[in-house]
Amino acid sequence: MKRRLSPILPVICSLLIATSFGFAQENPTKHVRRLVILKVDGLNADLLHRTMRETDAATGKSRLPWLSHIFAEHGTIFENFYTRGISLSAPSWSMLDTGRHAIIRGNVEYDRYTGHVYDYLNFFPFYLGYARSRQVDMPGVEVLDRAGIPLLIDAFPYSQRFQSFQLFQRGVRWPTLEHVLEHRFSSKVLFSIIESAGAPPLDELLSEETEKEIKQAMRKPEIFYLDFYTGDIDHEGHATNQPAALLDSLRRLDGLAGRIWTAIQASPLSNETLFVTVSDHGMNNVPGVFSQAFSLPDFFNSPQGGAHHVVTNRHQLSDYKIMGLNPLVQRVTTPSTASFYLASDAAHYPTAWLDLDGNERASVQLRNSDLNKIHILLLQLVRPELPQNVRTAVVACLTETVDRHRAAWTGTAGQLEEEMRALQQAIQARKKMIQTQPKTWRTGQREEGADKAARRNADELENWQREYSEYSSYLSHLKALLALHLDAQHPFRAKISELIPELALGDNNTVGDLQNYVAGPAAGGLVLDSGGRLDQQRSFIHVNYFAQLSEQRARNNPQPALSSRPIDFIAMRLPKGANADDSGAPAHAYWLYGDEENQLLILSDDSSHIAVKPIQHLTQDEHGRINWAPQQWRAGLPLHLFEDENLHLPAATERAAWLSAWHTEREWLQAVHMCGYSNGVISIVEYLSPVRDDVPGPPGLDLILLRYERRRRELVQADFHVFAADHWNFNARNFNPGGNHGAFFRISTHSVWMVAGGGVPTGVIDEPYDSLNFASTLLALTGRTPPMPERVVISQ
Numbered sequence: 001m002k003r004r005l006s007p008i009l010p011v012i013c014s015l016l017i018a019t020s021f022g023f024a025q026e027n028p029t030k031h032v033r034r035l036v037i038l039k040v041d042g043l044n045a046d047l048l049h050r051t052m053r054e055t056d057a058a059t060g061k062s063r064l065p066w067l068s069h070i071f072a073e074h075g076t077i078f079e080n081f082y083t084r085g086i087s088l089s090a091p092s093w094s095m096l097d098t099g100r101h102a103i104i105r106g107n108v109e110y111d112r113y114t115g116h117v118y119d120y121l122n123f124f125p126f127y128l129g130y131a132r133s134r135q136v137d138m139p140g141v142e143v144l145d146r147a148g149i150p151l152l153i154d155a156f157p158y159s160q161r162f163q164s165f166q167l168f169q170r171g172v173r174w175p176t177l178e179h180v181l182e183h184r185f186s187s188k189v190l191f192s193i194i195e196s197a198g199a200p201p202l203d204e205l206l207s208e209e210t211e212k213e214i215k216q217a218m219r220k221p222e223i224f225y226l227d228f229y230t231g232d233i234d235h236e237g238h239a240t241n242q243p244a245a246l247l248d249s250l251r252r253l254d255g256l257a258g259r260i261w262t263a264i265q266a267s268p269l270s271n272e273t274l275f276v277t278v279s280d281h282g283m284n285n286v287p288g289v290f291s292q293a294f295s296l297p298d299f300f301n302s303p304q305g306g307a308h309h310v311v312t313n314r315h316q317l318s319d320y321k322i323m324g325l326n327p328l329v330q331r332v333t334t335p336s337t338a339s340f341y342l343a344s345d346a347a348h349y350p351t352a353w354l355d356l357d358g359n360e361r362a363s364v365q366l367r368n369s370d371l372n373k374i375h376i377l378l379l380q381l382v383r384p385e386l387p388q389n390v391r392t393a394v395v396a397c398l399t400e401t402v403d404r405h406r407a408a409w410t411g412t413a414g415q416l417e418e419e420m421r422a423l424q425q426a427i428q429a430r431k432k433m434i435q436t437q438p439k440t441w442r443t444g445q446r447e448e449g450a451d452k453a454a455r456r457n458a459d460e461l462e463n464w465q466r467e468y469s470e471y472s473s474y475l476s477h478l479k480a481l482l483a484l485h486l487d488a489q490h491p492f493r494a495k496i497s498e499l500i501p502e503l504a505l506g507d508n509n510t511v512g513d514l515q516n517y518v519a520g521p522a523a524g525g526l527v528l529d530s531g532g533r534l535d536q537q538r539s540f541i542h543v544n545y546f547a548q549l550s551e552q553r554a555r556n557n558p559q560p561a562l563s564s565r566p567i568d569f570i571a572m573r574l575p576k577g578a579n580a581d582d583s584g585a586p587a588h589a590y591w592l593y594g595d596e597e598n599q600l601l602i603l604s605d606d607s608s609h610i611a612v613k614p615i616q617h618l619t620q621d622e623h624g625r626i627n628w629a630p631q632q633w634r635a636g637l638p639l640h641l642f643e644d645e646n647l648h649l650p651a652a653t654e655r656a657a658w659l660s661a662w663h664t665e666r667e668w669l670q671a672v673h674m675c676g677y678s679n680g681v682i683s684i685v686e687y688l689s690p691v692r693d694d695v696p697g698p699p700g701l702d703l704i705l706l707r708y709e710r711r712r713r714e715l716v717q718a719d720f721h722v723f724a725a726d727h728w729n730f731n732a733r734n735f736n737p738g739g740n741h742g743a744f745f746r747i748s749t750h751s752v753w754m755v756a757g758g759g760v761p762t763g764v765i766d767e768p769y770d771s772l773n774f775a776s777t778l779l780a781l782t783g784r785t786p787p788m789p790e791r792v793v794i795s796q
Contacts, residue, residue, distance in 0.1 A: 031272060031758075031759075031783070032272060032273070032274045032758035032759070032781045032782050032783075033224055033269055033272040033273070033782065034223070034224045034225070034226070034269045034272055034273040034274070035224070035225050035226070035227075035273075035274055035276065035778060035782060036214075036218070036226045036227070036228075036260065036264060036273055036274070036275050036276065037226070037227040037228070037276045037277075037278060037778075038227075038228050038230075038256070038257060038260060038275070038276065038277040038278070039093075039164075039166060039227055039228065039229040039230070039278060039279075039280075040230055040233055040253060040277065040278070040279045040752065041089060041229070041230065041231040041233065041234040041279065041280055042089075042231070042233050042234025042235075042237050042238075042279065042280070042281060042282070042283050042741065043233045043234075043253075043279035043282070043283075043751070043752050044237075044279075044282030044283045044285070044747060044748075044750055044751075044752075045079070045081065045279070045282060045750040045751055045752045046282070046747065046750055047246065047250070047282075047283075047285075048064075048067070048250065048752055049077070049079065051063050051064050051247065051250055052064045052067055052068045052072060063247070063250075063251075064250060064251065064253075064254040065254065065258075066254045066255065066257050066258030066261065067253075067254050067257050067277070067754075069258075069261075070257060070258075070261050070275065070754075070756045071277065071754040071755070071756050073762070074756050074757075074762060075275075075754055075755055075756025075757070075760065075762060076754065076755050076756070076760050076761060076762065076763055076764075076765060076794070077753075077754045077763075077764045077765070078753040078754065078765050078769055078793075079764050079765060079766045080673055080674075080750075080765075080766055080767065080768040080769070081750075081751050081752065081753040081768075081769050081770070081773075082669075082673060082678055082679050082749045082750060082751060082768060082769070082770045082771075083280065083281045083282070083683075083748075083749040083750075083751050083770070083771060084102075084679070084682065084683060084686050084770040084771040084772055085102050085105070085683050085686040085687045085771070086105075086358065086361060086683065086687050086742055086743065086744070087280075087281035087282060087358070087360070087741040087742055087743065087744070087745075087748040087749045088106065088107055088281065088357070088358035088361070088741065088742050089107060089120075089121065089167060089234075089280055089281070089357075089358070090104050090106065090107045090120035090121065090140055090167060091104050091105055091106065091687075092280035092281050092751075092771060093140075093166070093167050093168055093280050094140060094144065094168065095771035095772060095774075096152075096278060096280060096771050096774050096775065097151050097152050097153070097168045097775065098144065098149050098150065098151055098152065098775060098787065099152065099772060099774065099775030099776045099779070099786065099787040099788055099791065100149050100694070100772075100787055100788070101686065101689075101694045101772070102686060102687070102694075103143070103144070103147050103149065103691050103694050103695060103713050104118075104120065104140055104143060104144075105363070105687060105716070105717065105718075106120075106355040106357070106358075106363050106716075106718075107119075107120055107121050107355060107357035107358055108120065108121070108313040108330075108355045108357060109355065109363075109716035110311070110353045110355075110365055110505075110716060111470075111712065111715045111716055112365060112504065112505040112506065112507070112508070112715045112716070113470075113471060113474040113501075113504055113505075113506075113715055114467070114470035114471060114473075114474060114503070114504065114715075115331075115470075115502075115503030115504055116466075116467075116470065117313060117330040117331050118139055118143065118716065119139060119313050119330045120138070120139050120140045120167060121167065121357060122313075122330065123138075123165070125330065126138050126139070126169075126172075127172065135459055136170075136171055136452050136455040136456050136459055137169065137170050137171065137456065137459075138166075138167060138168060138169045138170075140167055140168050141168050141169065141170055142459070142460075142463070143713075144168070145456075145460075145698070146460075146698075146709055146712075147694075147695045147696070147697065147709060147713065148695065148696040148697040148698040148699070148701065148709075149695075149696070150787075151168060151170070152225075152775045152778065152779065153170065153225055153227070155225075155779055155782075155784045156224050156225040157448075158447075158448055158449030158452075159222065159447055159448055159449070160222060160223055160224045160225060161223065161224070161225040161226070162213070162214055162217040162223055162225070162226040162227070163225075163226075163227055164210050164214070164227055164228050164229045165206055165210065165229060166227070166229035167229075170452070171449075171452050173213070176206070176209050176210060176213060203230075203231060203232065203235075207230060207232075207256075210228060211228070211256070211259065211260075214226055214228055214260070214263075215259075215260075215263045218263050218264060218266075218267040218269075219267060219268070221268045221269055224782075228256075228260065230253065230256065232249055232252060232253070233249050233250070233253060233279075233283075234283070236248075236249040236738070237249075237283040237285045237738055237739050238283075238359075238736040238738050238739060238740065239736065239737070239738050240737070240738045241285050241286060241287050241288070241289065241290065241291075241737070241738045241739060242287070243287050246285070257277065260275065261275060261756075264757065270757075271757075271759075272758065273757050273758060274755060274756075274757050274758035274760065274778070274781060274782075275755070275756045275757045275758075276753075276754070276755050276778065277752060277753075277754045277755075278751070278752060278753050278754075278774060279751045279752040279753075280751065281741050281748060281749060281751055282741060282746075282747055282748045282749060282750045282751060283738075283739040283740070283741050283747070283748065284360060284726070284727065284739045284740050284741060284743075284745055284747050284748045285738050285739025285747075286561075286727070286739070286747075288561075289559065289561045289562070289727050290559065290727075290737045290738075291359075291727055291728070291729050291735070291736050291737055291738060291739055291740050292554075292557070292559065292562055292566075292727060292728055292729070292735075293728070293729055293730070293731065293732075293735030294552065294554070294566035294567070294724065294728055294729075294730060295316075295730075295732055296354060296356065296362050296364075296722065296730050296732065297310045297312060297316055297334055297354065297356075297732050299549075299552065300336075300352040300354070300364075301334060301335075301336040301337070301338070302336075302338065303338045303340075304543070304548060305543070305548065306351075306352065306366070306517065306519035306520075306543045306545075307336045307338040307339045307340050307519060307520060308336055308339075308350070308351045308352035308366070308519075309333055309334070309335050309336055309339065309342060309345075309346040309349065309350040309351060309352070310333070310334045310336070310350065310352045310353075310354060311331055311332065311333050311334075311350045311352065311353040311354065312332050312334070312353075312354050312356060312732060312733075313329075313330055313331060313332065313355070313357075314329065314332060314732075314733045315329065315332050315733065316332075316334060316732040316733060333346050333347060333350045339520075340519060340520020340521060340541060341375075341376055341379060341520050341521055342375075348497070348502040348503070349367075349375075349500070349502060349503075350503070351366060351367040351372065351505070352364065352365070352366050352367075353365040353366075353505065355718070356730045356731060356732050356733075357731075357742075358740070358741055358742025359724070359729035359730060359731040359736060359740035359741065359742050360723065360724045360728075360729055360730075360740045360741055360742035360743035360745070360748060361721055361722065361723045361724060361730070361742040361743050362721070362722045362730045363718035363721050364718055364719055364720055364721070364722060365505055365508075365718050365719055366505065366509055366514075366517070366545075366719050367504075367505040367506060368505060368506035368507050368508070368509055368513070369509055369513040369514075369516075369517045369518045370401050370404070370405065370506075370513070370518070371500065371505075371506040372517075372518045372519070372520075373397075373398075373401055373518045373540065374398060374401055374402065374481070374499075374500065375496065375500050376518070376520065376521050376540070377394050377397060377398040377401075378398070378492060378496045378499065378500070379496065380394050380521070380526060381394055381395070381398075381486070381491060381492035382491060382492050382496070383491065384491045386491070388488075388489075389528065389532060390526055390528065391488055391489075392488045392532075393526070393528050393532060393533055393534040394526065394534060395486045395487075395488040396488075396533065396534070397533070397534040397536065398486065399486060402481060402482070402484060405507075406482065408507070409478055409481070409482055410482060412478065412507075413475060413478050413479055413482065415707065415711075416471060416474075416475045416478075417475065418704050419471075419704055419705070419707065419708040419711070420468060420471060420472055420475065422702055422704040422705050422708065423464055423467065423468050423705065423708065424468060426464060426702075426705060427461065427464050427465060427468065430457060430460070430461045430464070431461065433457065434454075434457060434458055434461065437454045437457070438454075441454075467712075473501065474501050474504055477498065477499060477500065477501040477504075480498055480499050481499050484499065508717065508719055509719045510575065510620060510624070511572065511574065511575075511591070511618070511619070511620040511626065512619075512620035512621065512622065512624070514544075514545045514546065514572075514719060514720065515544045515545075515546060515547075515619065515620065516542050516544065517542060517543045517544070517545060518540045518541070518542060519540075519541045519542065519543050520540065520541045521539065521540060521541070522538060522539050522540055522541055523541075524538075525539075526539045527539050545570075545720070546570055546593045547595075547596070549567050549570055549722060550565075550567060550569075550570070550593065550594065550595045551595075552565070552566055552567055553565060553566075554566055559727075561726075561727060562725070562726070562727050562728065563725045563726070563728075565725055566724060566725055566728040567722055567723070567724065567725060567728075568594070568638070568723045568724060568725040568726070568728075568743070569592050569593055569594045569638040569723050570592070570593045570720050570721065570722055570723070571590060571591065571592050571593075571684060571687075571688060571720065571721045571723065572590070572591050572593070572688070572719070572720040572721070573588070573589075573590055573591075573688045573689075573690070573717075574589040574590065574591050574601075574626060575624070575626070587603040587604055587605050587611075588603070588604045588605075588685070588689060588690070589601055589602070589603050590602040590603075590604075590684050590685065590688045591618060592638040592639065592684070593618070593638070594636070594637065594638045596616060596617055597616045597617075597631075598616070598636050598637050598638060599614070599615050599616050599617075599618055599628070599637070599638065600612055600613065600614060600615065600637055600638045600639065601613040601615050601618075601628070602681060602684050602685060603662075604685045604689070605662075608664060608665045609662045609663065609664055609665070610662070610663060610664075610665060610668055610681060610682065610685060611660065611661060611662045611663070612641070612659055612660065612681060613630065613660060614630070614631050614632065614633050614634070614637050614660075615628040615629060615630055615631060616628065616629050616631050617629045632656065633655065633656035633659055633660070639675075639677045639680050639681065639744070640675075640676060640677065641659060641672065641675065641677070641681075642655060642656065642659065644675040644676055644677075646674040646675045646676070647671060647672060647674075647675055648670065648671050648672075648674060649671055658671075665682055668681050668682055669682060669768050669770070670767075670768060673746075673768040674746070675746065676745065676746060677744045677745060677746065678744055678745065678746035678748075678749040678750065679744070679749060679768075679770060680744030680749075682770070683744055683749070684744075687721070688721070690714070691710065691713040691714060691717070692710040692713075692714065694713075695709050695710045695713055697709055723743050723744070724740075724742075724743060726745065727740075751771075753769070753774060755794075758781065760781075760794060765793075769793060772788060772791045773791045773792075773793050775787065776788045776789065776791040776792050777791070777792050777793045777794055780792040780794070781794060
């Protein structure tokens with residue numbers, strides 16, 4: 001029988017922990033001095049727990065004997081541990097590695113004002129930058145440092161830790177990589193590096209070398225933090241749904257865990273070491289069901305999708321030739337052959353930027369609809385043959401469009417000017433500081449990480465200088481637009497490129513923009529109304545992206561298990577002013593769109609209470625007002641909560657009434673975690689919430705620079721997010737036939753967390769927990785300050 005631990009405990013005493021697990025008082029939790037963490041990418045907890053319980057006919061023991069011995073017999077298993085937010089590697093590991101809310105929301109993010117690419121999964125630009133002394137940390141670590149959010153590993157001094165190769169990696173243990181390449185280098189390794197950015201056999205070679213080194217490090221009593229990262233399960237799960245292949249991967253993991261556990265037992269700190277296994281997300285991998293692909297780049301390239309030139313961070317499968325082998329690429333533009341007005345400008349003005357990694361979801365950033373309109377109208381004004389009455393109407397429309405944004409753009413320009421002045425001062429101060437740093441480093445300084453700290457300062461300075469140039473360029477374009485004075489009597493003579501910035505999207509689109517998106521000039525040209533004004537509905541091609549995406553259908557769908565609708569729903573944050581419930585209580589609001597009749601509003605307040613309202617026909621009018629029609633709870637709404645038989649509500653509770661009422665996050669997690677969409681209600685709030693208050697900044701950061709850091713995090717937020725239907729995916733580089741992840745399906749969010757050693761009790765915890773519980777609990781167990789004390793589950 002499973003023993004329960006009460007929900008999200010604060011820091012508690014050892015006696016209470018022992019009692020919760022059914023342990024006697026004389027067996028309190030021992031002091032934990034060392035953490036050893038086995039990080040497994042993409043390991044689904046259902047698959048692991050089921051396989052651990054299965055018996056091997058040949059041995060009569062568990063099919064995974066080491067994992068069962070370590071954690072089922074001598075440790076604690078969190079049976080219902082979930083990815084918080086989307087089941088995607090970069091955001092998931094960021095929460096596990098920090099214990100903080102996510103400020104990284106994708107595997108790749110794009111800055112709307114500058115086009116800068118934050119590519120969190122590509123190791124090779126990082127390795128190259130490190131080798132050239134230009135970069136010291138992975139991009140995700142740089143983002144967290146700038147935000148003032150420390151990693152779990154940062155709780156341990158540099159000399160006390162051993163870190164493996166992973167997404168949130170500080171520095172590179174260069175001798176490890178050199179040893180692998182020097183002693184194992186071959187054409188096979190070279191092509192695996194180029195083709196798959198770290199796939200086997202390079203992963204296997206690094207794994208072997210890292211395992212040797214972590215065992216050596218465990219013999220040193222001064223090392224208190226060690227981790228080992230493996231992506232083998234994730235690679236296999238994407239590639240195949242065959243149970244035998246997945247079992248083989250699990251057995252390799254089992255052997256690795258056994259070897260690490262054996263090394264722990266032989267180490268000088270064996271009785272004070274906590275061994276932890278954790279995964280960032282699960283995998284939607286089902287035997288007999290092949291993941292099927294829907295190409296969002298093709299949709300956005302097409303006329304019905306707006307004929308955009310599309311940016312992705314990797315080459316698409318259709319382009320996967322020699323250029324697709326380049327491991328350093330971070331931005332790829334796929335031109336649209338149907339472009340309405342930018343046919344020759346794909347390299348300068350790509351207007352749809354996609355993050356497709358994770359596969360079950362995509363983040364979509366489109367150029368601001370009014371920026372498109374301004375661009376189209378300027379191109380019209382350049383034409384000397386444009387009739388005078390049309391020219392006059394175009395000037396009026398363009399002026400009106402700029403004036404509609406004048407207050408907001410003026411505010412943005414003023415703040416950016418302040419921020420650039422503060423950034424320039426920081427640049428000058430950093431240059432002076434770097435000049436005082438040593439040119440060479442003594443052995444003791446290197447052992448303390450002083451050389452890497454210095455390189456970190458230089459790397460940040462280089463980023464600041466790039467950002468100053470890029471944001472200053474955007475600012476000059478914005479000011480030029482605000483100062484624009486048009487002559488209705490003569491053709492426009494200035495350079496459009498001085499008004500419309502290249503590789504920039506401008507401000508996020510509103511709901512109204514996306515329901516009436518300006519994609520190009522109408523085929524019949526500009527049309528005037530009876531009053532001589534530009535008839536905007538007839539003069540432009542408009543796209544309603546919510547309707548268009550929800551109407552997509554598979555013409556050939558040979559798998560009965562898959563819906564003919566590849567897109568499940570679309571999610572978007574709503575603006576302030578439209579985010580009140582029926583009582584008028586202020587809240588953040590998030591809109592889930594299945595189609596016109598099937599929609600949800602998820603509301604959250606500042607005290608982590610959430611309510612969900614079924615609605616339909618949400619629209620935004622030209623004045624910015626959001627309107628919708630309420631409806632009753634029923635089957636078929638996004639997340640399918642009402643009809644889910646695994647929805648667990650308090651006894652004698654009416655289902656519709658409970659779902660519409662406000663509840664704490666904890667109450668929601670207990671109610672929904674076994675449902676088909678798992679903790680999706682909470683994860684939508686985590687994934688789409690504003691990030692400004694979640695960026696504390698480094699201690700002592702100037703308030704203007706803090707505002708700048710928060711702006712940078714807001715500028716990578718998508719216009720909307722598209723979630724794939726079950727077993728569909730959006731991976732345009734390699735349509736994974738096995739399984740995928742990225743959405744809120746329980747099979748994708750159900751993650752692994754198991755602990756053993758260090759005196760922790762033995763048992764199974766079936767209360768649900770999520771990513772934010774992980775780091776705080778581990779830090780509390782080692783006697784360190786947790787970032788979120790209320791999230792500690794087990795402590796000293």
